[in-house]
Amino acid sequence: MFLFKNLQLYRLPAPWAFTPEQMELALQAQAFSPAGSSEVERQGWDKPRPNGGLVHVVNKQMLIVLGKEKKLLPATVVNQVAKARAAEMEEAQGFAPGKKAMKDLKERVHDELLPRAFAIRSDTRCWIDPVNGWLVVDAASPTKADEVIKMLLKAIDRMPVESLRVQNSPVGMMTSWLQEDDAPAGFTVDMDTELRATGESKAAVRYVRHTLPADEVGRHIAAGKQCTRLAMTWDSKISFVLTETLAIKTVKALDVIKENEAATRNDDERFDGDFMLMTGELAKMLADITEALGGFAAA
Template identity: 25%
Template sequence: MWIKNLTVFVGEEAFPCSVAELDEILDQNRCQPCGSQTERTEGFVPPLKGQDPMAYAVDGFIFCTYQETARLLPGPVIKELLDEKVEHIQQEEGRKVGRKEKADLKEQITFELMPRAFTRSRRTSLLIDTERKRVMVDSSSASRGEEVIACLRKAIGTLPVAYPAPNSAPYTSFSNWLRDTKLLPEGFTLGDRCELKGIKDEGAAVKFTAVDLGQEEILAHLETGMVATRINLAWQDSLELDINDKLEIKRIKALDLLQENIDALDAEDAVAELQARISLQGKVLRDAIDSLYGYFEVNPA
């Protein structure tokens, strides 16, 4: 288990159920296999294959896994068969095929191909911080995060969480951090990546990778009116991450201090190892997000 990206949702109320209750709820909302004419299913699965628990709790965190299973029916395949049928009708019957008839033919083709289509499952981890009233989805896509939260909310019946709402525009702070590292939130240092965009010229954008973020070229861009919309940071020699102007956290990587602790894990079995990893990464993420959200005075949107 290693969380690589985070779309964070925050709430003002305590998580609405206990670990035991959540385990039962998720078990009742498992992701089912796709039927012969089912395009997509979603639900939850055990985080560890071969194990029964649907949720694992440690140190104020609950870890669970969402899954989406979908049939793969490529659009080009449907289009090719549709074109063949349309051409056949035009040649055999000497008439044009109208829009409605094409739509009906497409629907028929899809129906015939669906049972033969392969299925693909995608898993997404959730880390619920019950102490901080946060639900964190391991996804770099906001839409994916919303999809997972919607499924969890539907299963539980209620889940009053929303996107974090900073008290000030993050891009303004990011730009100021590049100008003066003393303004960074406590515990953070600059990394080596950032992305700048123009405010007046919306099409203007420049990315810097593997560079000193204090270099004059970056500062010169800021002086022309560009702002930093994404910035790479390090947290106390434990984590490296990118954060964007929506406060989405991406490309999470363990640094030396945390990696040493992970490498030193000597768990007796898969469950013990998973719980140890949840605790190690969860606590570091909690502290890092505390510092960021405290800086931005975050509240639920």
């Protein structure tokens, strides 16, 4: 039901006065189009909804999508074809092609096969909350999120986006919540966690869908391990995993939210309803997580 599964978090000034119309105009110069016959990869902004614009807006919340197309041409295939061509050349001219000739041959084979290569399409969604000052990329890795941010910075001159910074260390706070068996107000600690040593050994222990025995966890912490991942539930509505880098992973709406979903008549209404519900609840959850970590760090 939730459109986003992983949250890479960034901050914007709140409120941010950039309008959806301004955003639409800014993104048009980098609108997505399929990779050409001689291109390995191409990315650009695509429509979040069929027959819509590049910016989808619901209740002042903006949704944009970075589309990417990448052609698959394994080096083993290129090498295999080049090897066969080299054998033909050797038979025709009486000697094998040299190192430079072989390199040129592989490049020619690559260029020849590229137009027929299979293309893989992927989309990365980005939610912009100009009211509360959030920019959230649905990506499991920071590298994937960086692609979106770099494209946005190209599209919008001097876009005031920053990484989320908080007063207290996520690792320190998660370790404290485990050690004291005391989750912050509005949250509960669930059954997944990772504890990792800070020394050279990098020793780690992970509990997966496992009750966290206080004495056992306490021994690991006493031995110098700190919590780097912690599964939690917010307000009995959303479960997630908080990481040491402030990424929020495995976001899942719980039954209490699903039961309150309104019946809708068509796909567009259902999509907008899901997006409005998700952004409304996540904005409140992100505010509570920030508060639990001591609030925003001073600039």
